[in-house]
Amino acid sequence: MARKAKEPAVRKRSTTTRARARRSVVLVATRKGAWLYHGDAARKTWRVDGPHFLGHVVSHLVLDPRDRRTLLAAAKTGHLGPTVFCSTDLGRTWKEAVQPPSFAKAPEGEQGRSVDHTFWLAPGRPADAGVWYAGTSPQGLFRSSDGGATWEPFSSINDDPQFREWMGTAQDGTPDGPKLHSVIVDPRDSSHIYIAMSGGGVHESGDGGRTWKTLLKGLEVVEGFGFDASKPTFHDPHCIRLCPSNPDRLYQQNHCGIYRLDRPSDTWVRIGKAMPKQVGDIGFPMVVHPRDADGAWVFPMDGTSVWPRTSPEGRPAVYATRNGGKTWQRLDKGLPARHAWWTVKRQAMTADAADPVGLYFGTTSGELWMSRDEGRRWACIARHLPEIYSVEVAEL
């Protein structure tokens, strides 16, 4: 599924000037609701709007980049089943999906699956108005062609015996359920789609999701147990991002390291080996530079012993590369110097398109942080929120 190489985008002042003139909104989804933080043009002051859906577990809140008005929220509560809410007025009013993501009804006598929560929302390409994709827990892939009102399952994954074997049971995934995530549509070709499963590996389709092939070469698996690295079952990609400036380049934060993939190659390269040994290259989020395919950021966590999933040594830091992963730089100015035992989940870190790039992350302890200068200095926008599940930023 190689695609023609595209020249990396050159930074253009005219583009960045336009981007800076727009106001940003940071979309924060938490275990107890969602909040919107509206920034001024300089990204220095933030007006809070929320809570929305107080008490709902909101896994993902995404603004449609095609109209900059439509919001989709993946929500459920402790008692109630999962659904998707849609707003076409930036959250002033919400409407529930008529047909939220749900698996096909199993034939009589067979045990069917039911969606516990929709975990990941991804808009389609600019040319495909109204198209959205959703990844769920347990793992399933769904598509909407009407702006999120109705969702159709991909039986090529959801009901395929081979995929079902790779997915395993509920005990084979992350602690709050196995997840299908990182749904990425090639910006040049709507039939070229990547997905990732925790666990279950990385897969791509070149025909709009009718057929799939694995994309595992080069990815390592947990050592010491004799796991076969050719089997998707043993792979746990945490987050995959495609570079907007070069859609043939992908970065991945995996359970077993940080990787880069340059198509048409199908072999991932472990670029996390260049991270400091005492920090390691385990984490959840992966963020790519909007205009420079050599630029990326990660947020390492402690993946040693029992996997505390906290900042290594209680000293949170972002690490950045500006050369495709050859070297990494620690960026922690403004962040707590010690005794900060939180981390950042896979959807809870993102970048805007301004110049310099603004970075944003939300913590498991309910703090929202941002940097206006690509990570050199950090400031806290909000504290005392519930556990943050996702952070997205959009320009209005």
Added chain:
Amino acid sequence: MKVLIPSALRSYTGKSEAEASGVTLAAVLADLDRQYPGIRFRMIDEQDRIRRHIRIFVNGDQVRELSQPLSARDEVIIVQALSGG
């Protein structure tokens, strides 16, 4: 028949009590969903199983099957059960 609605579902009904008709629990829930679109899926999953933290009582007795026959004089109570913090 009278259907008592728990607080978690009153965003759909706007009230604590609704009227619905049907000769089985499935039919009553379908009627509720016609009146209040989306309410059924929050209680019943795509395999027609009552969700883990939802309980349904008919005249005080817990019901586990949607095929449960009902009559017009029955009272259905939907309860949100314990689901953690």
